[in-house]
Amino acid sequence: MPSGPLSIRPVSSKRDTKQFIEIAYRLNGNDPHWVPPLRDEVAATISPKKNGWFSHAEAQYFLAERDGETVGRISAHIDFLALEMPPEQGFGPGTGFWGLFEAEDQNAAKALINAAEDWLRGKGMTKALGPVSLSIWEEPGLLVKGHDHSPTVLMGHHPAHYQAWIEAAGYKEAKKLLTYELDVTQQFPPLVQRIVAAGEKNERINVRMVDKSKFDQEAEIILAILNDAWSDNWGFVPLTPPEIADVGKKLKPLVFNDLIRIAEYDGEPVAFMVTLPDLNEPLKPLKGSLLPFGWAKLLLWLQRPKARTARVPLMGVVKRLQSSRMASQLAFMMIEYIRRAAVETYGASRGEIGWILDDNQGMNAIASAIDSRINREYVIYQKPL
Template sequence: MEPSLEVVTGRRQRRRFVDLARRFRGGSACYVPPLTGEIARLLDPDRNPALRRARRRLWIARGPDGEPRGRIGAYWDPRHAEALGEPCGWFGFFDADGPETTAALLAAARDWLREQGARALLGPADPDTNHECGCLIEGADEIPYLMMPHHPPEYAGWLEGAGLAKARDLLAFETVAERMREPLARLDRVADKALARGGYRLEPIRRRGFRAAMKAAHEVYNSAWRDNWGFLPLDFDEFWFEARGMKPLLDPRLAWLAWRGREPVGVIVALPDANLALKEIDSRLLPTGILRLPFLLRRIRRIRTVMLGVKAEHRHRGLDLALVQRLVRCGLEAGYTASEMSWVLEDNEVMVSLARRYGGRLSRRYRLYRGSLA
């Protein structure tokens, strides 16, 4: 029987909506639940500045007995029309118990997005490409790195069965210390020459002065990513809303800004993979998780590179390699043993080549789907 759909309103319902992910994904030993408060904050229009410029709607699907059978969100930001070349809306926060529920949820998202003026929908993304996105289609047998999603293997087939087709694949590359030591000596030489020849200097990003560093990173971000498919430039308040969540995990040995004079021209940021710590406490801070978390975080030995970019006018000068070299060298000296670069667009030949050249193996593949609303 087709489920009934309930529109989510109010803070309490939003938290229930967020918690449903555990119900549908918790059967996998590799799933790491998000911190409920963080996702609820992302969905709160009073706290998330992006929702002052965009609109979103959330639904919970219920069976005749009132039990949840799935959930979905739809997100409309007119700025995506310019970024993607067509008026596209997004769907995300998707979970379902089968094909029938999937079809009903997508129908609701399609109808609402069509009313907003969209002519196509993309997803899953929570809620767009600046956050967790893509449906996991390869690599479900490993615990994902920080801020990367994990889905039951059936989801891809259900989405395709509901009429969606591949838009883009997003790739994750993992490397371990043993594979990095040999190319690192060569990378050291390349980095030294690039910094000297270009007049660049690298400075660590620290907790003290973090906001000022993020203003510089924001400038690089909007320039370096502007030609990427699906990229949406962020105002600083939107960028800061996301970036400040990194501060508690910040290790200055893993985060660097590149400067030429007073101009920020490149950035690389990796974070200790807090997913391993959150897994230990089932992502529950109370009653004792908040006390155990600092100890667990100190034991983490793998990192995820969440940001790597160089302004267009400073590319092809070896600066990207200099940033990677500094991260790898300092990360190894700090005792980290594994790293993931994610996500990387499948057609970003420069980044795919860089990842493979320095020992990266394709560890996970995520798929963004598209459907017409015409």
């Protein structure tokens, strides 16, 4: 471990960017549960030219160095749409963020967080939230429970000691995010089965698969429901067309008709559920690179995916139905149909739902009703600047 004086400097060159990316592989490489992301995907995420999030955001990246060796990294960023959100929903005027955090030791961690805070203050921010990497829709929060198993697709994984380092820097919990796991080979409890059966008899309800051949139209339907359903949630920032275009390109290979459902009531789309086979399972052995033969293995898997885990990253019911029994009925119907497909077609034995806000009573009640249990907890921290 380098022992010389610590320096913090902004990323300003292609070489710096490479170091910013590579430090995560060095610091996490010995963790058996860390899933190395593809380096090209990381590079695209942090590039304003390749990530649609930057159409309403700006960021500065920092490196920590000792004796010429990189020992940490952090991003400081501002989401201009987040600044427009109501303060009672967590963000609002003066809210800045930091994320993409990695540090070899506590001194580097403290210096990096200080650098991010200074940059945010210089931009007029009065509150910092982190880690959020980079968008709230990407990998929000620090893992504080569930270090004993690997994350599923699009979820983060962090060393346990980061929690103490962040809290020592003066940060307090702003919100906790939960994921739930369940055995999908088992049928749901009798009450849930009766609710699903009753819904199937209701001629006004239609739960259909998406049609990947109409990807853009289906994505537009889901986006409209999502932005309505989540609009009052803590931390909500609307997804924009540039982001949707980028997410579409990234996730389209993981879209399978029977794992994504849209619920219609009287012919109107009112709810959706997105489920993805766990891409992290084939990614993990590739160690962040598609060369020399990783691309072929991944392509083969995408053509006929078999995954132990299927993850539900997103679901929503239009706001006008959220306080009704119909909302939970539609959710149970979509979950059940997707459960059957995940087991029969993709060989899944385990499901994961989340993230879910810890105070989202409706979703937590649904998770409890299908006999799932909390398996991972993430915390988004905040601090006045």
